[in-house]
Amino acid sequence: MPKNVLIIGAGGVAQVVAHKMAQNASEFGQLHIASRTVSKAEQIIASVRDKGHSVSFTAHPLDAMDSAAVAALIRQIDAGIVINVGSAFVNMTVLQGCIDTGAAYIDTAIHEDPGKVCETPPWYGNYEWKRREACEKAGVTAILGAGFDPGVVNAYARLAEDEYFDKVESIDIVDINAGSHGRWFATNFDPEINFREFTGTVYSWQKGAWQENRMFEVGREWDLPVVGKQTAYLSGHDEVHSLSARYKDADVRFWMGFGAHYINVFTVLQNLGLLSEKPVKTAEGLEVVPLKVVKAVLPDPASLAPDYQGKTCIGDLVKGSLNGKPGEIFIYNVADHKDAYNEVGSQGISYTAGVPPVAAAILVARGTWDVKKMANVEDLPARPFLELLGTLGLPTRVIDATGDHPL
Amino acid sequence: MPKNVLIIGAGGVAQVVAHKMAQNASEFGQLHIASRTVSKAEQIIASVRDKGHSVSFTAHPLDAMDSAAVAALIRQIDAGIVINVGSAFVNMTVLQGCIDTGAAYIDTAIHEDPGKVCETPPWYGNYEWKRREACEKAGVTAILGAGFDPGVVNAYARLAEDEYFDKVESIDIVDINAGSHGRWFATNFDPEINFREFTGTVYSWQKGAWQENRMFEVGREWDLPVVGKQTAYLSGHDEVHSLSARYKDADVRFWMGFGAHYINVFTVLQNLGLLSEKPVKTAEGLEVVPLKVVKAVLPDPASLAPDYQGKTCIGDLVKGSLNGKPGEIFIYNVADHKDAYNEVGSQGISYTAGVPPVAAAILVARGTWDVKKMANVEDLPARPFLELLGTLGLPTRVIDATGDHPL
Numbered sequence: 001m002p003k004n005v006l007i008i009g010a011g012g013v014a015q016v017v018a019h020k021m022a023q024n025a026s027e028f029g030q031l032h033i034a035s036r037t038v039s040k041a042e043q044i045i046a047s048v049r050d051k052g053h054s055v056s057f058t059a060h061p062l063d064a065m066d067s068a069a070v071a072a073l074i075r076q077i078d079a080g081i082v083i084n085v086g087s088a089f090v091n092m093t094v095l096q097g098c099i100d101t102g103a104a105y106i107d108t109a110i111h112e113d114p115g116k117v118c119e120t121p122p123w124y125g126n127y128e129w130k131r132r133e134a135c136e137k138a139g140v141t142a143i144l145g146a147g148f149d150p151g152v153v154n155a156y157a158r159l160a161e162d163e164y165f166d167k168v169e170s171i172d173i174v175d176i177n178a179g180s181h182g183r184w185f186a187t188n189f190d191p192e193i194n195f196r197e198f199t200g201t202v203y204s205w206q207k208g209a210w211q212e213n214r215m216f217e218v219g220r221e222w223d224l225p226v227v228g229k230q231t232a233y234l235s236g237h238d239e240v241h242s243l244s245a246r247y248k249d250a251d252v253r254f255w256m257g258f259g260a261h262y263i264n265v266f267t268v269l270q271n272l273g274l275l276s277e278k279p280v281k282t283a284e285g286l287e288v289v290p291l292k293v294v295k296a297v298l299p300d301p302a303s304l305a306p307d308y309q310g311k312t313c314i315g316d317l318v319k320g321s322l323n324g325k326p327g328e329i330f331i332y333n334v335a336d337h338k339d340a341y342n343e344v345g346s347q348g349i350s351y352t353a354g355v356p357p358v359a360a361a362i363l364v365a366r367g368t369w370d371v372k373k374m375a376n377v378e379d380l381p382a383r384p385f386l387e388l389l390g391t392l393g394l395p396t397r398v399i400d401a402t403g404d405h406p407l
Numbered sequence: 408m409p410k411n412v413l414i415i416g417a418g419g420v421a422q423v424v425a426h427k428m429a430q431n432a433s434e435f436g437q438l439h440i441a442s443r444t445v446s447k448a449e450q451i452i453a454s455v456r457d458k459g460h461s462v463s464f465t466a467h468p469l470d471a472m473d474s475a476a477v478a479a480l481i482r483q484i485d486a487g488i489v490i491n492v493g494s495a496f497v498n499m500t501v502l503q504g505c506i507d508t509g510a511a512y513i514d515t516a517i518h519e520d521p522g523k524v525c526e527t528p529p530w531y532g533n534y535e536w537k538r539r540e541a542c543e544k545a546g547v548t549a550i551l552g553a554g555f556d557p558g559v560v561n562a563y564a565r566l567a568e569d570e571y572f573d574k575v576e577s578i579d580i581v582d583i584n585a586g587s588h589g590r591w592f593a594t595n596f597d598p599e600i601n602f603r604e605f606t607g608t609v610y611s612w613q614k615g616a617w618q619e620n621r622m623f624e625v626g627r628e629w630d631l632p633v634v635g636k637q638t639a640y641l642s643g644h645d646e647v648h649s650l651s652a653r654y655k656d657a658d659v660r661f662w663m664g665f666g667a668h669y670i671n672v673f674t675v676l677q678n679l680g681l682l683s684e685k686p687v688k689t690a691e692g693l694e695v696v697p698l699k700v701v702k703a704v705l706p707d708p709a710s711l712a713p714d715y716q717g718k719t720c721i722g723d724l725v726k727g728s729l730n731g732k733p734g735e736i737f738i739y740n741v742a743d744h745k746d747a748y749n750e751v752g753s754q755g756i757s758y759t760a761g762v763p764p765v766a767a768a769i770l771v772a773r774g775t776w777d778v779k780k781m782a783n784v785e786d787l788p789a790r791p792f793l794e795l796l797g798t799l800g801l802p803t804r805v806i807d808a809t810g811d812h813p814l
Contacts, residue, residue, distance in 0.1 A: 184678045184679075185678065185679060264671065264675065265675050265679070268671065268672050268675040268676070269675070269679075271591045271592065272591075272592060272672070272676075272701070272704055272705065273704040274681070274700070274701070274704055276704075280700065280703040280704055281703060282695075282696075282699040282700060282702070282703045283699065283702060283703070284699065286693075286695060286699075288689075288693060288695050288700055288703075289689075290700055290703075290704055292689040292690065292691065292693070293681070293687065293689060293695055293697055293700045294679070294681070295689070295690060296687040296688060296689045296690070296695075296697075297679055297680040297681055297683075297687055297697055298679065
């Protein structure tokens with residue numbers, strides 16, 4: 001019997017998940033979406049209906065910080081799969097709701113504590129992995145970080161392990177957004193979360209240990225398919241914190257592309273203290289968190305979608321050896337902002353993050369990934385996931401000794 | 408009988424005024440200082456006492472936005488001269504207090520309405536000059552803009568008119584601060600007022616009409632005494648709005664020096680909307696004025712003084728002709744931040760702004776400038792003012808056909 005699905009969250013990524021779910025409704029039972037602000041969930045359902053999908057899709061109000069409320073909703077709608085694309089602060093309560101009810105859990109980003117920026121590595125060890133035993137005991141499938149990065153890039157690493165190398169020496173994940181939104185400055189997702197990613201220590205796994213750098217300290221020019229030459233900077237990112245556990249002997253680094261303009265704006269705001277999450281007091285005595293004011297003056301990321309043009313290229317450069325013979329491959333996807341908007345009403349950054357958890361949900365529904373325990377994406381078979389993503393709009397390409405070709 | 412003096416305001420400029428008043432106490436009767444926060448006025452008196460001055464100096468609490476309260480205090484202490492170095496928003500109420508009591512009025516900057524940025528030129532026509540008739544009728548001496556710029560630079564223009572040219576063709580006022588405070592970024596006076604100066608239209612008087620430019624649109628490299636080659640930008644400033652009335656046939660421009668770093672920070676903040684005086688609402692529903700948050704995160708300008716090093720150069724390049732023979736002169740002052748701090752506990756920007764109104768007050772007390780009506784500085788004899796400033800710590804130098812020499 002097909003499983004009912006509950007989507008938690010109603011932002012740009014949730015919109016993509018909802019559309020992709022509706023496009024693949026035959027894989028599932030009823031569809032549900034829950035958000036603190038139910039009207040945002042209703043708007044997403046309306047945009048799905050506008051595309052002509054006549055699936056069973058229901059909106060619910062939900063405080064996802066309350067695990068009992070999450071469990072109650074799961075039971076009420078008999079959800080077999082929960083896709084958590086809510087704020088980064090609700091992972092642990094939503095996961096608890098799944099453990100308490102037996103529903104499968106899928107998310108796309110690591111848990112964060114609102115009061116802390118950049119905790120001790122590996123980040124998964126601080127929250128998610130502490131619930132591993134509980135998941136296994138309850139027989140609950142919990143797939144962590146099943147977006148694009150983390151997510152698809154973890155599967156790329158696993159593909160290299162499975163099909164190319166018997167020894168993996170380095171995994172360099174490169175994320176380039178060569179698109180343009182036409183605004184003087186904007187962040188592609190919630191400015192608060194975006195800037196929090198870059199104000200802390202940059203952790204990478206090199207020579208078998210955690211290395212620490214500052215943001216924008218280490219830059220490298222990459223020459224990538226379609227997007228061409230781009231400078232990317234060593235950055236802290238979720239997937240480094242799980243891949244480093246599976247590939248202990250390999251260097252694992254994450255590189256994010258930034259233009260000089262982004263770096264300049266970021267540097268000015270950070271040096272002035274305007275990215276601080278600690279309140280300051282104005283001369284008039286008002287207590288205010290500077291970062292929240294910066295968020296208030298910046299464009300709403302969802303508003304960028306209609307004008308967004310250009311492409312993203314995200315991939316893994318994996319170096320290793322097979323039978324002692326060294327080699328390297330680049331496994332990647334190119335996505336287009338305009339195509340994403342035309343298909344699901346979101347820009348490419350939301351599209352690449354929102355399609356993969358739907359692929360994961362299909363694999364859980366089919367049983368392929370229904371592992372009855374907690375897993376990061378690289379712990380699961382990569383090929384079925386990547387092949388499915390090809391049919392869902394995120395095709396994989398590989399540059400290896402034979403050239404640049406589809407997976 | 409010597410006149411009692413009331414200083415209004417207790418910021419960096421007021422501190423300089425207080426010290427210079429105390430140094431020249433024999434010119435006046437009792438000294439008084441009033442501020443909304445009386446403790447700030449008391450601190451200034453304490454710093455004067457620390458320098459060993461045993462003058463009669465009293466602090467008073469005052470809401471300078473209330474003209475009746477201003478008049479009452481003037482009557483209470485029998486003040487004959489009021490030096491207004493409070494916020495730019497109190498000029499009109501303080502002036503009214505003087506008109507109502509007969510006290511002489513001296514200020515250093517133009518009146519501003521907190522809700523408006525950059526009004527129609529000439530700016531003096533919007534507020535101050537509307538009270539000309541009232542001053543004349545009451546026989547009240549009101550000297551407008553008697554700081555350095557406006558103020559001393561207006562007297563430089565008048566000196567050129569009096570002693571060098573029978574036809575003035577252009578007045579270019581150049582203000583270069585080549586000092587360094589050692590902070591990543593700071594403004595030299597209240598950030599709110601500092602940024603307001605540069606967010607509006609840049610008005611200059613050229614070819615007999617008001618010309619409009621944007622800030623940082625027109626830059627020019629200057630090669631000045633002591634501070635050397637410096638880039639300054641056409642900027643809006645008070646003195647252009649009075650000099651253009653006296654020198655209708657001359658071009659009148661104001662140039663302020665800015666480094667690339669200041670311009671970059673300013674540009675980022677302005678383009679993001681963080682210099683706006685209009686409130687925004689955070690995601691949490693808090694209404695807040697972005698500019699006030701920027702002010703809250705920036706260093707307190709007064710805190711810069713101990714570490715401030717280097718020099719300022721402010722002067723007028725005046726071109727004209729005498730008996731049909733064209734010529735040009737540069738009349739200027741060089742001030743030193745460290746010397747200013749050692750003498751009066753303030754940095755050079757406050758020093759150059761705070762010494763001139765004391766010179767003006769001495770000339771009013773002596774009768775030389777006690778004109779019993781409203782006047783801008785260029786309407787008054789320049790030489791006694793400039794000679795007095797030489798003895799008070801702001802010597803004038805002139806570069807003319809004979810070379811670079813003291814006035």
